[in-house]
Amino acid sequence: MKKYLIAIIIILYIASPLYGQSADEKKFSFRTALVAHAFTYNLDKQNGVGFHGGQFTTEINEDNIETLEKSFYGFNYSYGFECLNCDSYFVVTFLNNGSSVIKTDDGSKYNYSGWSLSVVGGYSWYFENNFSVVLGAGPLFSNESRESESIKSSNGYGTDADERIEKLNFLPFVPLLFVGLSF
Numbered sequence: 001m002k003k004y005l006i007a008i009i010i011i012l013y014i015a016s017p018l019y020g021q022s023a024d025e026k027k028f029s030f031r032t033a034l035v036a037h038a039f040t041y042n043l044d045k046q047n048g049v050g051f052h053g054g055q056f057t058t059e060i061n062e063d064n065i066e067t068l069e070k071s072f073y074g075f076n077y078s079y080g081f082e083c084l085n086c087d088s089y090f091v092v093t094f095l096n097n098g099s100s101v102i103k104t105d106d107g108s109k110y111n112y113s114g115w116s117l118s119v120v121g122g123y124s125w126y127f128e129n130n131f132s133v134v135l136g137a138g139p140l141f142s143n144e145s146r147e148s149e150s151i152k153s154s155n156g157y158g159t160d161a162d163e164r165i166e167k168l169n170f171l172p173f174v175p176l177l178f179v180g181l182s183f
Contacts, residue, residue: 031180072098114144
């Protein structure tokens with residue numbers, strides 16, 4: 001899987017001159033949301049491609065689930081209606097490969113992995129010092145399935161873990177807030 005992702009990055013990098021270049025001297029952007037980071041290359045004034053990744057842990061403490069740890073990486077495509085490096089509405093598509101680890105009250109661990117796709121729309125504020133704030137929201141579809149488990153008791157908490165992942169397979173509204181710098 002990693003070979004395919006590396007091949008796609010190389011193809012996008014090599015093929016980018018075919019799509020044209022922006023007259024703007026700012027070709028790259030780095031944006032962060034503290035638990036997720038994105039690096040984008042501007043193909044032209046309105047289009048950009050990049051990669052992103054992140055990891056976070058959240059305390060759940062309900063339905064026999066203690067914590068959920070999520071890590072992901074993938075590619076993104078950005079389209080700015082006016083431009084990418086200005087105040088503009090935008091649409092971003094995220095394609096992720098990710099994994100989740102659910103820890104239950106009895107100490108068991110359940111590992112899941114799969115792909116997800118998210119389409120986010122919103123607005124970007126771009127300041128003269130090359131700093132930007134991106135605010136948006138959109139749906140997320142995921143197909144994570146159980147890969148392995150480490151069971152510590154016979155309480156049967158695996159069903160609870162599976163149900164938690166199923167609840168996360170489609171989220172109709174996922175907020176997005178990134179801050180970043182273009183260079």
